[in-house]
Amino acid sequence: MNLEDIIKPENCVFKKTELLNDKPLSFCPGCGHGVVHRITMECVEELGIMEDTIGIAPVGCAVLAYEFMEIDMQEAAHGRAPAVATGIKRVWPKKYVFTYQGDGDLAAIGTAETMHCCNRGENILIIFINNGIYGMTGGQMAPTTLEGSKTATCPYGRDTSTMGYPLKITELVAQLPGVRYVTRQSVHTPAAVRKAKAAIKKALMLQAEGKQGTCFIEICTNCNSGWKMSPVQANKWMEENTFKYYVPGDIKDEFKLLKNPIAND
């Protein structure tokens, strides 16, 4: 059997979404960002909402998200993505708006914007990548860094008596009445990727239904360079440590999806 006989549309089991381009990703090999970029764009493509979707990129490792995602995007100042998203959504209420933010952006410098956007119940999706460290700037302590973890700015381990506690901002926003769907996912195994993708898709579909309320999806990923481990070691460490503190699963879900309101899915 030669190659031409195998490469046929009916034999295709995986195809990269056209909403992710071929530029080499700026992430370290083994990092979860690339996977979340892909599944987010897959959701936009599969739901057929590209023409009405606007994404907001953060400052941090994903600062260049708009370089890879082939949709209209705005780059926000550090921590301000929820405010930028609010500004857009209020003047284009029928558009799909999402932010893509890391833990420093969302849970440190942008805490006020995060909390108040959620408290107003802005009808947007917040995708929150939690890797417990500042990756882009070279591995400093994040608000989500676990107790005892060593980083460039807590080289002896995070000491909660002077550095505060790892911030469960996802549980915090779940307390707000404006927030209707909160879940914590990961992308370190194929099964986890599928679940994370389903969560993103559900959140975008809720926007289509015009449900008033913020959807908040935390995705725990490794930062193998920052944690100074191999990708495999980092994922194992995440399962054994991160998940004990940041427990995966749905935290709040006030919505059951109606019948899929969007065509071609």
Next chain:
Amino acid sequence: MSELKLMKGNEALAEAAIRAGVDAYYGYPITPQSEVMEYLMAANPVKTTGMVVLQAESELASINMVYGAAGAGKMAMTSSSSPGISLMQEGISYIAGAELPCVVVNVVRGGPGLGTIQPSQADYFQTVKGGGHGDYKLITLAPASVQEMADFLKLAFDLAFKYRNPAMILSDGAIGQMMEKVELFDPIPRRTDEQVYEQCPWATTGRKRNTDKRVITSLRLVASVQEAFNQKLQNKYQVIQENEVRCEMLNCDDADLVIVAYGSSARTSMKAVELARKDGVKLGILRPQTLWPFPIKQIEALAQKVKGFLTVEMSAGQMVEDVRLAVNGKVPVEHYGRMGGVIASPAEICEAAKSFLNKCK
């Protein structure tokens, strides 16, 4: 319909925003400009024109909401007073760096720090010399009446969209708070979605099939790319400097001394000119309506025939530096001003002008 009303400056500006077809106002309360949002909330324009009015959690959030809406092609604005405007500087720099059209209103109060809630003009440097980081310019309009609070709101949006550049209305606590008659312009309908798509093909409104994505960003990691962008901005600023200077000149034709003043200071200085003329002292006044672009050529021309310039500002003297640059040593230039929220009286300005003119002779 155009109508005559008695209003506060802040209210006139708010009403003008509704009439100009503005899409969104995002703001945070601060004295002495809170009437802007209060007026808008009471008018509830979402029911009439569809204009969104939202009270944000901070000035940081307000300006970034403006960034988002402006990046999506909409007419968005915010207003604040000095300490709040300081908080917005990050966002203003990003807006300039992303070349987004929007309007920011500063009803200036005394500083530094929390300062005072009385009127001041001490934010001139912050407004026309940068404020935020990086080489950028804000088109800056300086209203001197309640009428101009209304008219300049529309003009600011026109200029902002014409040049894809943020515009600042640099008012002060006196102009914002005082009541005067104002002739309100006829309402202009908000643009339809189709008009927004057509007018702002660069805006992020959702990527259309078979077209390229749009990206709003101020990040340019390659030095040569950033430099080329900086050059593009400078070229744009050059065009604005050449075409958009606005100023008013009164009694300048035969003047021995010209007062340069804007906003409230221009109003008191006009009275001072009247007083001086009664005493036979030939004072004139040049009132910049645009602080950037600055009326350099107009001042250069006057410098050929007058004996000196006196700037009158509610600050330690900020605009005086730009007047000196324009005059370029031809005649003496001095500053007279009061600080901390104190407004100079016409009589004291008149005296200061007379005594300065004596030195010029």
